[in-house]
Amino acid sequence: NAGVTQTPKFQVLKTGQSMTLQCAQDMNHEYMSWYRQDPGMGLRLIHYSVGAGITDQGEVPNGYNVSRSTTEDFPLRLLSAAPSQTSVYFCASSIKGRSYEQYFGPGTRLTVT
Amino acid sequence: KQEVTQIPAALSVPEGENLVLNCSFTDSAIYNLQWFRQDPGKGLTSLLLIQSSQREQTSGRLNASLDKSSGRSTLYIAASQPGDSATYLCAVSLLRDDKIIFGKGTRLHILP
Numbered sequence: 001n002a003g004v005t006q007t008p009k010f011q012v013l014k015t016g017q018s019m020t021l022q023c024a025q026d027m028n029h030e031y032m033s034w035y036r037q038d039p040g041m042g043l044r045l046i047h048y049s050v051g052a053g054i055t056d057q058g059e060v061p062n063g064y065n066v067s068r069s070t071t072e073d074f075p076l077r078l079l080s081a082a083p084s085q086t087s088v089y090f091c092a093s094s095i096k097g098r099s100y101e102q103y104f105g106p107g108t109r110l111t112v113t
Numbered sequence: 114k115q116e117v118t119q120i121p122a123a124l125s126v127p128e129g130e131n132l133v134l135n136c137s138f139t140d141s142a143i144y145n146l147q148w149f150r151q152d153p154g155k156g157l158t159s160l161l162l163i164q165s166s167q168r169e170q171t172s173g174r175l176n177a178s179l180d181k182s183s184g185r186s187t188l189y190i191a192a193s194q195p196g197d198s199a200t201y202l203c204a205v206s207l208l209r210d211d212k213i214i215f216g217k218g219t220r221l222h223i224l225p
Contacts, residue, residue, distance in 0.1 A: 004156075031211070033213070035215075040217070041217070042202075042215050042216060042217035042218065043157075043202070043204075043215040044215075045212055045213065045214075048211060048212070050211055056211070058212060059212075090156055090157065092157075097211055099144050099145055099164070099206065100162075101147070101159045101162050102147065102149075102157075102159060102204075102213065103159070104149075104156035104157040104158070105156055106155060106156045107154075107155070107156050
């Protein structure tokens with residue numbers, strides 16, 4: 001199993017551009033989530049999904065969209081990038097939800113200029 | 114609102130020492146608590162998961178305890194090694210919804 005994979009590893013955007021961060025898992029996990037990690041702020045939950053077709057907001061959802069059309073994929077869309085979205089983004093998954101071990105991807109480092 | 118606090122933010126200890134990392138949370142209505150390790154520039158690796166009904170979990174040189182009523186967990190590392198140097202994070206999963214809330218971590222440096 002590849003586990004949780006994220007692409008790209010690094011990305012530089014200009015303010016106002018849009019892009020999609022990709023996340024995929026091959027473990028047939030139902031629960032997937034996106035976090036951002038910033039110095040001094042720790043990991044903050046952006047959006048999460050408890051299964052295909054179901055998504056919900058986390059602590060910091062503004063400026064981000066998600067969809068979950070398949071069990072394997074959970075892309076994160078930045079609609080109009082802002083410098084405040086400069087961060088490291090992590091995708092995570094678990095077999096059934098919050099009660100199970102969380103598996104994290106390697107992260108995407110995003111810089112918005 | 115659930116808040117998760119980890120003190121200290123950074124810790125340096127000589128190799129071979131036993132050490133304790135602390136995690137506290139404000140709302141005891143949790144489903145479980147997990148401890149993670151993060152190496153610089155990498156993702157998080159799960160170390161131990163304690164269900165709310167459990168008091169402790171052990172894996173090798175690591176032992177995590179949970180006192181839900183007082184809102185505290187500790188991660189005990191025995192016979193520390195330079196390879197243990199990393200940031201350690203704790204996270205609680207909430208009973209009331211499907212969210213997981215993280216602490217900001219303790220950056221651990223083991224001195225050779």
